[in-house]
Amino acid sequence: MTHLGDLLSALLDGELDSGARRRTEAHLAGCESCRLELARVESARGALRRLPMLETPPGLIPGVRRGRRFLSPARVSAIAAMAALVAALVIGPGAPGTAFQLDDLGDQHDARVVGDPGIATFRGDRP
Amino acid sequence: MGEDPTPSWEEVARHHGRKIYNFAYRLTGNPDDARDLVQDVLLRVRRGLESYTPQSFDGWLWRITRNAFLDEVRRRKRRPSVPLPDDDRGLGESSPAPEDVLASIRLGEDVQRALLQIPFEFREAVVLCDIVGLAYEEIAEAVGIPIGTVRSRIHRGRAMLRELLS
Known part of the structure; x- marks a missing residue:
C-alpha cells in the first residue's frame, strides 16, 4: 500500500471528509513510517502556529492608533x-x-x- | 452563513490589516516591507471594493494581497539590489548568551529564518494556512491553483521546515 504523504497534513488541518479520514487513520495504525512523518509535519505546523501574531506599526491601520497614550x-x-x-x-x-x-x-x-x-x-x- | 454584505474599507482595514501585516512579515522577514505591503493592499482594496460582488471575501482579499506582494517583489528585482542586513552576520561573532537563545526561540526567530529558506510557493502555502488561518479552498482561490496542489505544497513546506529546524 502506498504511504499517506500529503494526506497527513490534510488530516491535521481537518481537510479530509469522514471516509478519507477513516482510511487515513486505519493506515496510520499499521504504518510506523507514516506515524513518524505525521509527527514531523505536526511539529513544523505547531512551530508555525505558535509564532506570535505581531502588532501592526502605529498609524498604519485607519482608526486604530496603537501606542497612543492618554494622560494618566x-x-x-x-x-x-x-x-x-x-x-x-x-x-x-x-x-x-x-x-x-x-x-x-x-x-x-x-x-x-x-x-x-x-x-x-x-x-x-x-x- | 449567507452572502456577506460588502464590508467598508475601514472594516477591512481594521479586521484584516493585522493579518495582512503578519502575512507579509512572515514572507519577507522585514517589518518595512510588511508595512509597505499593508499600505499597498489597503489602497487596492479601497479601489476594488467599488466593483466587489459578494463571493468568498477571504479568497478575494488574499488574492489581492498576494498579487500586491508579487508586484512588489517584481519591482524590487528591477532595482539594484541592496544587501540584506544579515548578510555579514556571523563574522567574528561570539556565541549568543543563553538568555538570548531562549528569547530567540520564544519570538520564533529560528522558525522565521527557516521559513525564509524554503522556496516561495511552499512558504506562501504554509503562511496562508498556519499564520493567516485560511482553509485549503480559500488558499486555492487566492493563489489560483487546484486544491490538490495546495495540499501538497503545505505538506512539503512543513516537511522542509521540519528538516531545517531539526
Missing part, C-alpha cells in the same frame, strides 16, 4: 505641579493675592532670581 491621573497632577512651579517662578512670591507653596528647588531658584540684580531691575524691584 498621576501624569496630570505631575503636569499641574510643574505648571504651578513655573507660574510661581514667573510671577514670583509675594505678588498680591497669590500664595504659592514652593518645594526646595523652587525656593532655591527663586532666591537666585530675587538676588539677581539684572532680574530685579527688570521686575522693577529696588535693590
